[in-house]
Structures are given as C-alpha cells and as structure tokens.
Amino acid sequence: MLNMISFRVFKSQTGYCLFFLLIVFTISCALTKAAQPEGPRLSYRIEQAIDSIEPPIPIVNPLFPYHLRDVAVCKGPDHKYYLTGTTDDNWGVAAGIRVWESPDLIRWTLLGENGFVWTFEKDATNESQKQIIHKNDRLMRGVWAPEIHYLKGNFWITYTVSNDYGSGLLRSTTGKPEGPYVDIDPEKSLVPGIDATLFQDDDGSVWYIWGPGKMKKMKADMTGFADDNEPLFPLDAAGRKVGYEGVNIYKKDGIYYLMAAEWNSEGPDRGHILRNTNVNRRAADGRYDCMVAMAENISGPYSESYIALSHGGHNMIFDDFEGNIWATMFGNDEAAAPFREQAALVNMKMTEDKKIVPLIPFPFRANPDMPVIYVSNRGKNTSGKSWKNAFTSLQKAVDAAGPGTQIWMAAGKYEGGVVIDSKKGLYIYGGFSGSEFRLEESDPVRNQVKISGENGSPHIISLKHSEYVRLEGLVFENGRALGDDINGCGAALLMKGGGETIRVVDCIFRDNYAIKDGGAVFATGGAGPLFIACTFLKNESQENGGAAYINCNKPNGYHTRFYHTTFRENKAQNNGGVAYMTTDLKQTGTLRFINCLIVNNFTLLEGGNIMLQGGASLLMSHCTVDGNTGMSKGTAIASLGRIPAQNRIVNSIFTNNYGAVLFTADAYEGTDPISSARQRWTEILNCLFYNTETHGICGYTHHSDRYTDLSNINGSNWAESNLSENPLFTNPDEGDYTLQSGSPAVKTGTADNSFPVDFRGNIRNYDPKNLAGTVDIGFNEL
Structure with a gap:
C-alpha cells in the first residue's frame, strides 16, 4: 500500500519548487509564453503556487510565555501530559532540565526543585558533562533538546550537552516525572551526536535515535544498547539517507512517520536529504519546517519527504488520550515564524493518502457547498x-x-x-x-464593486478578531481616516488579529488617506495578511506607510506578503511611501514583495519608500521598481531593519529612482554564532540598476562609506552578479514594463528565490538544479 502512496504523492517532489512547477504546468498546459493565461483566474494559480511552496498552518498561539525550543510531549500513566524542551540560553550556559505537567494540554505547571528535575550542579556524574567550554566567542554548556518519555513503566529523558559532550539517557529513580534522575551511563555519553529521542515499537522494542536519523535498539532493561553493531540509518527508495536534524518517529496504522527538521526557503533544490541551505539565506527567508517521510518498516524504504508542518521543525507528533493527533512547535525561524521560541501545539489530521498535515478549520477559498x-x-x-x-x-x-x-x-x-x-x-x-x-462567473474587472469611505467612517472595512476571512474582487476608494489613535490609521482596511488566515485577492485600493499611518491598510494585533494580485493607487498617509503600515506586535502577525501586486503613486509624508513595517521582536518579522511592480511612489523623509524598523526583514524577489522618490539626503527605495534583521533583494530591476542612496542598512560584517562563518546581514543578488539619480546604491549606518557603483557592490561579500545597463522596457511611459528582446535582464537572474510564475502568469522555465542564468530579472519573463 505505501509504495503506491509514495509513488503517487511524492514522486514529483525532488524539491518543493519543482513540485509547484508541476502543479502550474498541469493547470496551465494550454498556455503559451506570450498569451494571457486562460482557465483559472491568475490570482488563483498564484495562490496555489504560494500554498504549495509554503503549506499554510492554522492560527497557533504559545502555550505559555517561556523561552522554549525543541519541544516534546509525552503521555503519563496518570492521564496527564508532560512537556520538555531546550530552555534558558541555548547557545550559552544553562542550569539543567525543566519539565511541565498538564491535565489537558492547556494548563501547564512547572515541576521539580526550583523548577528543575535535573541540574548540572547537583546531578551531573562526570567532569566532561559539567565542563563549560569557549566556542565561537561564547561560553557554552547547555542542555539541548531534552525529551521526556514514558515507557516500560518509567519516565526517561534523552538529552544532549552542548559542550561537545554528546547525548545520553536519564532514568527516573522514583518512577515519577519530577525524578530524581540518574544517567544510565554515568561515565560518558551514549553517542557523540545531538538531538536524541526514543521510539517504542508495537513489539515493545525501544530505539534510541539521534543526529540526522541514526538509531540503535536498546536492551530490554534499558541499561544500554542491545548490540555493538553500527547504527541503523533509514533510507529512502533511492538508497539515500533520510533526515537532517531533530529526527523523531511516530507510528500509526502500521506506517512509520519519520519527521526531521529542515531549512526551506523560496527557491529550488531544497534537498531534504542531509542538505541544508546557506546559513545566510536561511536567516533572511528560511523556514524551519517539519519534514515527514513514510515507510512500512522502521528502516525503510521511506518515501520522499513532504512538508508536514511549516515553521514546525524539530518537533514531535503524538496522540492525546482521546486519539487526536498533535504536533509540537516552537518557531525556530529567524524571520517569518508566527512566534519565536515558545512551546505550542498544532492539531493535525491524516489525509486519505495517509499524510499527516495540519487541521485547518476553514479553507482559504470558499467551498461550493457553503451558503x-x-x-x-x-x-x-x-x-x-x-x-x-x-x-x-x-x-x-x-x-x-x-x-x-x-x-x-x-x-x-x-x-x-x-x-x-x-x-x-x-x-x-x-x-x-x-x-x-x-462563483466562477464573477468578473471583478467588468462588474466593479466599489466600497466608499465618503460617509466619513474612519475605515472602509474594519476587520477585528476574525479568522479565515477572504476579501476578493473589491474596490476600496476614498477612505478618510481622520480620527485619533487607531481611527487615524488604515482608511481602507484596518486589520486586528487573524494571523496569516486573512487573504486579500484581486482588490484595488485607491485614493485613500490616513492622517496618521497606513493610508490604505493598517495591520496590527497579530495580523499577517497575504495580498495577491492587488493594486494600490494614489494612497497617502500623513505619517508612515502610504499604502500599508504593518505593526508586528503579537503572535501570528510577523509575516505579511505581497504577491503580484502593483504600487503606483502612493505617498507618505514621513517614511515608507509604499510600506512601513515594524516589529517588537529582535529577530522575527518579514515583509515580502514577490513579482511586484513598484512605480512612482514618494516619501518625504529619509526612510525610503519601504521602511523597516526593529528586527523586520525584507525579502524582495522579481520586482520592477521605477521612478520612486526619496529625500536628496535619504533613501529612495528601502531602509532595512536593524541587526539582526536579514534582507534579500534578488532578481529585481531598479530604474530612474531618486534619493541619496537606494538602500540603507543598519548592518555590519560579523560571524555566525553557530558556525563562525562570515555573516551577511543584507544580500543583493542578480539585480539590475540603471539611471539612478542617487549618490550610491547602498549605505551602511555603521560607517560613512557608500557603495556607489557595481564594481564595489559586486566586490563585497554581500552582493554578486548585479548589472548596470538599460533594461530595455517595452514602453514604460505608458506603463508597459515588459522586456524587449535583447534586454540584459533576460536570462541573467538566479533561480535562487525565484517564483515560478511571473506577473502576467507566464511560466518561468528553469532547471531547479541549475541556480544561475535561467530566469529573467524583473517582474515578468520575456
């Protein structure tokens, strides 16, 4: 049965961007490169592409306010649940292991003496275990990924000590979750790797699993390994090793589900088989996903892995006492996670083809049978x-x-x-x-629905505390937000809450004005909307965010996306003529512009037409940016977020923009705390710059030097393959920014971060294994 499942479900997933390409080609098989797409509306195909690249998740909120990573949950004998994870400073020096208890997966109580069930000071059994080392300019000795398990009538905790000690196994001496615990090998670690876990099979055998998926069977009395053989390493059907890190196994209905954490990002060739993305890339646009592969035997062969839970890497899947499926989650993403490093649970379900995926309570598009x-x-x-x-x-x-x-x-x-x-x-x-x-008979272009703010209301639509809301085919016009506080923001659309379940599709926002922030749109309180194929025209804010103001200040609201959207003639009297984004967290919050046309926008102060504050990051890919104006001593395009914000500007065209510099960045060259590799806070790759009326392309706030031309831009460690030539637009004076034959932007982009459909719905043809020279720069393919 599973072999058929594997072939049917996973055969096409050599990388999920390739998987998406196959979807697009299936839907669009009748298209030609030059024709306007037929069949499903363009915005629907874009949406399907987005959801295949980044499978959506429901609203997820932390269980309690505490810094936690690598979260694991087990069921105890007393109809209670127990939770563990990496606590305190995971890259520094930690005191020990914490365990929480809950009767219902909602209310959690910390157990142990002074909040610990095991400490280095009291319970460590050898000097190597206790040692504090100096590594990558840090003092290190933490407990990584401790997992509590109840099996064979007792509680056990797997653990890793981050001082290069390795991983071990603790046993409760009392049979209670609060311990005390002793190490089954007091002299040394069991294995030299990290991220250990336990899995008990139906026959009662227990497997110790660690690293990228190595596993060994335990003795029946759990005092050590059953043999001295080399560890088993699960393989897929092609004989490749499965897993990357944070491996765990869940079994249901005779199928083994091997889950592993994997860094994924918007670009092809993800790998999923012992391969990681570039350390700089993953910080700017990566997701730490839970990948799952399926098999009928614990050793395989396993199917090609799929994205089981976006942002859910290094987790555990388990059944509650009622048989419902849950996955743990903690938000390791350095940019776009719904929250950062806190324990959470996601209700999961099993599909007809036996895949385990999040339980989404409502679809993102209406079903035909809905009233x-x-x-x-x-x-x-x-x-x-x-x-x-x-x-x-x-x-x-x-x-x-x-x-x-x-x-x-x-x-x-x-x-x-x-x-x-x-x-x-x-x-x-x-x-x-x-x-x-x-529904398919609707035509928003021919039959315009105009919702007007001429009646004096501060917001044309106010969307509060609502989830799974879709606004499609509407025109928001003449809004006037003239009140105090929030009533002076978001003249067209105010959003409070809703996370990434709010979608705005094929809508037009025009001639809206806010006396404060967000001339058209103001998002706050956990709102992370997705805009697809929208137009923002002649909106203005007296302060910040001429078209949109995004305030990332609550869980689920740290990821706002604009796909295939046009921004034209928007204005901010302060900063962010197009958009202003601020985040309250040090390292979470991403604003995305993918396949966007950004033309003739204006900002009065120094912050640029896209302004990011706090730790907010920018991902801009395949955009065409023309004729935007900033201050002569300020920024024309974007002021990028403060360290540790990480930004990627890829495959985009910048022409006829005015200001002191195109970009400013509060960044410096440093080292990655994990690997000691050189850190690049901002990357500008495969872009084209032409006729910029500025004193430079990029300026850094930590020194006075400006990068004025491509010779010193491409010579830096944070930029490469950028061009400075006339892009040969077809007729920009009439708004036609398509490329002419012979344009230097043709086939000089990179498939890294490329979106497979262009602004007009044409397919970007490239080999997902070849990341250079196969796509055009800018918002459309020739």
Whole structure:
C-alpha cells in the first residue's frame, strides 16, 4: 500500500519548487509564453503556487510565555501530559532540565526543585558533562533538546550537552516525572551526536535515535544498547539517507512517520536529504519546517519527504488520550515564524493518502457547498438569500453570516464603515452582475464593486478578531481616516488579529488617506495578511506607510506578503511611501514583495519608500521598481531593519529612482554564532540598476562609506552578479514594463528565490538544479 502512496504523492517532489512547477504546468498546459493565461483566474494559480511552496498552518498561539525550543510531549500513566524542551540560553550556559505537567494540554505547571528535575550542579556524574567550554566567542554548556518519555513503566529523558559532550539517557529513580534522575551511563555519553529521542515499537522494542536519523535498539532493561553493531540509518527508495536534524518517529496504522527538521526557503533544490541551505539565506527567508517521510518498516524504504508542518521543525507528533493527533512547535525561524521560541501545539489530521498535515478549520477559498448571502443595490433588502431578495448593505450581510459563509456582491457603489468582528470562515466576493449562480462567473474587472469611505467612517472595512476571512474582487476608494489613535490609521482596511488566515485577492485600493499611518491598510494585533494580485493607487498617509503600515506586535502577525501586486503613486509624508513595517521582536518579522511592480511612489523623509524598523526583514524577489522618490539626503527605495534583521533583494530591476542612496542598512560584517562563518546581514543578488539619480546604491549606518557603483557592490561579500545597463522596457511611459528582446535582464537572474510564475502568469522555465542564468530579472519573463 505505501509504495503506491509514495509513488503517487511524492514522486514529483525532488524539491518543493519543482513540485509547484508541476502543479502550474498541469493547470496551465494550454498556455503559451506570450498569451494571457486562460482557465483559472491568475490570482488563483498564484495562490496555489504560494500554498504549495509554503503549506499554510492554522492560527497557533504559545502555550505559555517561556523561552522554549525543541519541544516534546509525552503521555503519563496518570492521564496527564508532560512537556520538555531546550530552555534558558541555548547557545550559552544553562542550569539543567525543566519539565511541565498538564491535565489537558492547556494548563501547564512547572515541576521539580526550583523548577528543575535535573541540574548540572547537583546531578551531573562526570567532569566532561559539567565542563563549560569557549566556542565561537561564547561560553557554552547547555542542555539541548531534552525529551521526556514514558515507557516500560518509567519516565526517561534523552538529552544532549552542548559542550561537545554528546547525548545520553536519564532514568527516573522514583518512577515519577519530577525524578530524581540518574544517567544510565554515568561515565560518558551514549553517542557523540545531538538531538536524541526514543521510539517504542508495537513489539515493545525501544530505539534510541539521534543526529540526522541514526538509531540503535536498546536492551530490554534499558541499561544500554542491545548490540555493538553500527547504527541503523533509514533510507529512502533511492538508497539515500533520510533526515537532517531533530529526527523523531511516530507510528500509526502500521506506517512509520519519520519527521526531521529542515531549512526551506523560496527557491529550488531544497534537498531534504542531509542538505541544508546557506546559513545566510536561511536567516533572511528560511523556514524551519517539519519534514515527514513514510515507510512500512522502521528502516525503510521511506518515501520522499513532504512538508508536514511549516515553521514546525524539530518537533514531535503524538496522540492525546482521546486519539487526536498533535504536533509540537516552537518557531525556530529567524524571520517569518508566527512566534519565536515558545512551546505550542498544532492539531493535525491524516489525509486519505495517509499524510499527516495540519487541521485547518476553514479553507482559504470558499467551498461550493457553503451558503451564500447576496448583496445588491437592486435587491429587496429582505432575506439576502437570493439576488432578488438581496441585502442592500454589506454590513447587514456580514451581521447575518455564520461560520463558513460566502457573501456575493453585485456591481455598484456601497457605503463603507463595515465592521467584521469575531467572524470565522467569511468569504466576501465582488464581481457579480446580479444574476450569477456560480462563483466562477464573477468578473471583478467588468462588474466593479466599489466600497466608499465618503460617509466619513474612519475605515472602509474594519476587520477585528476574525479568522479565515477572504476579501476578493473589491474596490476600496476614498477612505478618510481622520480620527485619533487607531481611527487615524488604515482608511481602507484596518486589520486586528487573524494571523496569516486573512487573504486579500484581486482588490484595488485607491485614493485613500490616513492622517496618521497606513493610508490604505493598517495591520496590527497579530495580523499577517497575504495580498495577491492587488493594486494600490494614489494612497497617502500623513505619517508612515502610504499604502500599508504593518505593526508586528503579537503572535501570528510577523509575516505579511505581497504577491503580484502593483504600487503606483502612493505617498507618505514621513517614511515608507509604499510600506512601513515594524516589529517588537529582535529577530522575527518579514515583509515580502514577490513579482511586484513598484512605480512612482514618494516619501518625504529619509526612510525610503519601504521602511523597516526593529528586527523586520525584507525579502524582495522579481520586482520592477521605477521612478520612486526619496529625500536628496535619504533613501529612495528601502531602509532595512536593524541587526539582526536579514534582507534579500534578488532578481529585481531598479530604474530612474531618486534619493541619496537606494538602500540603507543598519548592518555590519560579523560571524555566525553557530558556525563562525562570515555573516551577511543584507544580500543583493542578480539585480539590475540603471539611471539612478542617487549618490550610491547602498549605505551602511555603521560607517560613512557608500557603495556607489557595481564594481564595489559586486566586490563585497554581500552582493554578486548585479548589472548596470538599460533594461530595455517595452514602453514604460505608458506603463508597459515588459522586456524587449535583447534586454540584459533576460536570462541573467538566479533561480535562487525565484517564483515560478511571473506577473502576467507566464511560466518561468528553469532547471531547479541549475541556480544561475535561467530566469529573467524583473517582474515578468520575456
């Protein structure tokens, strides 16, 4: 059975970008390079691409406020759960091991003496274990990835000491989770590797697993290994070793699920088989994912691994006492995790093909069988159950909508001031003439639904404490946010909460004004929206964020994305004519611009048209950026976030921009704390710069030097393969930024961080194994 599953599900996944390419080619087999796509709406295919590259997760909140990594949970004999993980300073000196107890996976209590069940000072049994070493300019002796397990009638804790000691196994001397614990080998570690765990099979045998997936069977009495043989290393069908780090095994219905952590990022050739992405790349745009491979035998052959839980690397999958499947998570991503280094649980499910994936309570697009509420200016304003009896206001439809409801809006002009509060599963679609029976018949271009702020409300739509909300095919215009505090922000769309479950698709934001921040959009309180194929035109803020202001200040709100979106003639009187993003965390928060057209935007002060504050990072790929203006002593394009923010600007064209420099960065060259490799806080790769009316391309705040031309840009350790030639746009004066034949931007990009569909829906053809010279620079392919 599993071999058929493996072939059918995983055969195409040599890397998940290639997997996405196959999806796109399947959907788009009738396309030609020059034609506008047929079949499904372009935005839907983009969305499908995004979700295949980065499988979505539900809203996930930390269990309790405590710094925790490598989280593990086990069930005890007393119908209680026990949780462990890496605590304190994982790269420094730690005191010992902590264990939490819970009756319900919700309420957690710390056990042990002074919060510890084992300490170096009291319980370590040899000097090598206790030793504090000096490594990579740090003092180190921590406990990495301790995992508590209940098996064979007792509690056990696997652990790693970070001073190069290796991994061992502790046994409770009392049979209680709080110990005391003793080491089964008091003289030395069991193995020299890291990230140890235990797995008990159906026959009662126990396996000790560590490193990238090495495993050895334990003696029946758990006093050591059963033999002196070399460790077993699980293989896939091609004979390749499975795993990278943080390996764990879960078994259900006769199938072994081998989970391993893997750094993934938006680019091909991820590997998933003992390969890691570049240390600089993973910090800027990487996800620490939980990869899962499946087999009918513990040694394999295993299927090709798939992304089981985005951002969920180094975790454990387990069943609760009622048989529900859960996965632990802690948020190791240095940029886009929903939170950073805290314990959390994600409810999982098993699909028909036996894969384990997150349980998403509502889809991101409406299902055809969901009820519909109709809104039309020509309706009778009665039941809202048909076009004839349609409500005449959107607010009335929203108030009547239960979970999992569609709202269809007929062409016309409607009043703003709509409040969407505490809704789940709400899908608002414009683009109807008022006679359609199928969602696919909507046409937002022909049948414009305009929601206006002319009635004086501070927000055209206010979206609060709601999840799985979709706004599609709407025009937000003439909003005026003129009030105090939050009522002076987000004239078109205010979002508070909702995480990454809020999607805005095929919408237009035009002529909106905020007296404070976010001329069109203001996101805060845990909102991390995804914008697809939208247009921001002539929006203005009196302070920051002419088009959008993103405030990353709560879990699930650290990742805002703009795909295939146009920003034209937006303005900020302070900073961020296009967007302003700030984060309250040192190392989490990412703003993405993928396949975007950014033209003729203006910012008055020195911060640039894209302004990042705090530890916020920028990922810009395949964008065309033309005619944007900053101060003569300031930044034209972007002021990048403060250290340790990490930024990547790839495959993008910058022409006719004005200011002192295109980019400023608060960064310096340093070393990676893990590997001692040279750290690059900002990378500018395979971009084209032309006719820039600036004094330089990049300036750093820590010294007065400016990188003024490509000779010293490409000569640095943070930039390469950048060009300085006329990109030969087709007709930029008329807004046509496509490339002419012979453009130097053709086939000079890198597939690293490349998105496989361009702005117009054309396929970017490249070999995922060849990362250079196969894609065009800019937002479209020739």
